[in-house]
Amino acid sequence: MVRDNFVKESIYPLHEWNIIEENFDVETNYLDETIFSLGNGYIGMRGNFEEGYNGPSDTSVEGTYLNGFYETHPIKYGEPAFGYAKNGQTMLNVTNSKIIKLYIDDEEFNMFSGNLVSYKRILSMKKGTLTRDVIWESPKGKKVNIKIKRFISLANKHLASINYEVVPLNFSGKITIASALDGDVKNLQTENDPRVGSALEHQPLTLEDKFLSDSLGIIVQKTPNTKFTLVCGMENELKTTCNFSKENKEIEQRVENKYIIDATEGEKIVLNKYITYYTSRDYLDDELIPKAKETLTIARKKGFEKNLQEHIEILNKFWEHADVEIKGDKALQQGIRFNEFHLLQSVGKDGKTNIAAKGLTGQGYEGHYFWDTEVYIFPFFLYNYPKIARKLLEYRYSILDSARKRAREMAHKKGALYPWRTIAGEECSAYYPAGTAQYHINADIIYAVKKYIEVTEDMDFLLKYGAEMVFETARLWADLGSYIPKKGNKFCIDSVTGPDEYTAIVNNNFYTNYMAKMNLEFGYDVANLLKDKYLDVYNRIKEKINLEEDEIYEWKKAADNMYLPYDEELDIYPQDDNFLEKPVWDFENTPKENYPLLLHYHPLVIYRHQVCKQPDVLLAMYLYSDEFTKEVKKKNYDYYEPVTTHDSSLSTCVFSILASEIGYNDKAYKYFMHTARIDLDNYHNNSQHGVHTACMGGTWMSVVNGFAGMRVEKGQLKFNPYLPNNWDGYRFRIMFKGRRVEVNVDRENVTYKLLDGKPINFKHGSKSISLTDDEMVKVPIEHN
Ligand code: BGC
8 A cells, every 4th residue: 555644745955965954953853863874884973963962862862883893682581482582782882972062161062052043964975974054152142153074984994083163253262172082872772662772771881991192082992791892082183273272081981182272253263083993893902992093193194184085085986886866856866865875874895794774873673684685785786886795795604604503593404594683693583473483584695695696797706605605595495394295295384474574474475485496496506506617616515514415406396396375366476375364454444643553553463464564475576577477466566565554664665666567657656755765754753763774775776676677687687667757867877797887768768878898788678789888879768
């Protein structure tokens, strides 16, 4: 169903490259902090104010996060059972380094005192900066203009910086600027919404050491359970022609450099603050402080502007590759750029970290990585930054041992079972029916491996990492399923949960069985490829994992005999063995405010109805598009759409893409609107806890795979573009097998251009297109 709250008034004015806030509003502050977050895939900072926040406590959450930096805690169950996930992992809110306080005499600047004469905040997606320009009048009538610029460097993952400018407008006198690091920080605790907060009750970081000189401050902390060391450092540089004195202050977990300035009316005072984070997840303990000092020294030597330029250069390249241009619709243009920008800001690029469901913007889902990455986010990187895509898969290889361990805990004799949600590899889902039971994650990861190889032809990855992952996951499926006489001796998979979390612990979930079939088949194919062409690699892996020759044939047999539920009467694929035997949810009598259902009904009430949180059968049909005809997709779409609530942010993009394919263009557009602006318009009313990275990836897919109909089927690239009615055109670029192709769609035609790489052949609708150097090919739209 397309709920009518889908198209809302926008909170921020529409602008193609910026997110702008014209007025400070307590009501939206919590959300603004998410929206104005900055990150570089390693450090993430919410858009908190440098001076702190004096408003009501439920309208703000201070947050700075480091990708992959976490603390563990035992998961407490009222009624534990064997094999339940034992420990939670929580991405920590780390030392707050944003703090810069300003005093005019003894009057402290904050947004709640005095008079805010003017205010403007801009997130520039082109420059990757957050700027705030404020004219503030103190309660005693002293006016200052404060201009603050912040960025987190894409050129150096350990560096962030703030440029803080103050001009006294109507007085000369004492101004004090205090720049601090504060290690006394906490995470949110779980309350009523299972999607927010953690079980970490106390301040998890303990102070190990601190240093403070005239311009340098360092705080060293440790996590008690994971025993990680965290070093946070700052270097402050004051630039002013006025006289000033300095004071240094240390209190418990806080260090502060204070500058007391004899300010002159109209004279600019500038503080440049360079910030760094290093942890023992990347370096040895002894290296952390020297590294932090070195980063700060270099940053100061270069200066704010030069560091910023280096950061912008990286961002320019990013936009050159990844920008999706939409002509004639500012709201969507803003939405898609915002989403792409946040994907870049959130993604771990070191092979040891991944991309969290909420990026580095909030504490929703505790900073965990889910299947969101492989199915929803991975394509964006695969077709724009294949190198980053590889790193995401390397991360999955890095946790393969944990997945093997988990498989043993779950009584599987062989293979690996990837965790439903995790940071470092251990299963962290405390609610197994919608957690561990989602075995499909194994096949989702392998789906991404398969696509990666298909699109990049990177055999090195397959040989070093991919093949082993493929074999271990195939083994798991072989162990999990069984041939059931009552099902015609077909290979059945029981007691799992598919992607739709409103239906749990079912037999023969269509999506899971379908994806498992592909995983098993791919296992068989990769084994044969290796035996054929890379025998030494095959033997190495075989020995390492004790692979027996028979197993490979078992995979093929299971794949060939996989049971896929089908209902003759309705001519659709049921979501599982019993889905169609349940009553349909009473949508008519469900008040609007009862969505999302998960917050208003016991899970059992939901499970015993035909109601979907998100696509399941339809997702398989999109991922393996060429295996299903348009008619079959349409039939299934028509059945499942009315029973889907889209309570998951992973839903609308898939509906948009399929709607495009089957010619439901209006629906495709509506679903896209919702997908593209989910956080900017806060459609799920929870963006304050962090952005929805899967949905952000889904935005890109909705344009490229939806409106432009791109598919890669058996190694062959295809497009089938059309132009949504409200647009004048759109343009994007993709990387495919080392080539870079630009696709430009207008009302009647599509222009393809080869920007880089060898000549390429692909399909446009039913036509074959060949592109050679620099050549453009213009063809009429075929989509109908
Ligand atoms: C969805 C899952 C998703 C998780 C994290 C849930 O609401 O149902 O599919 O993995 O959010 O984004």
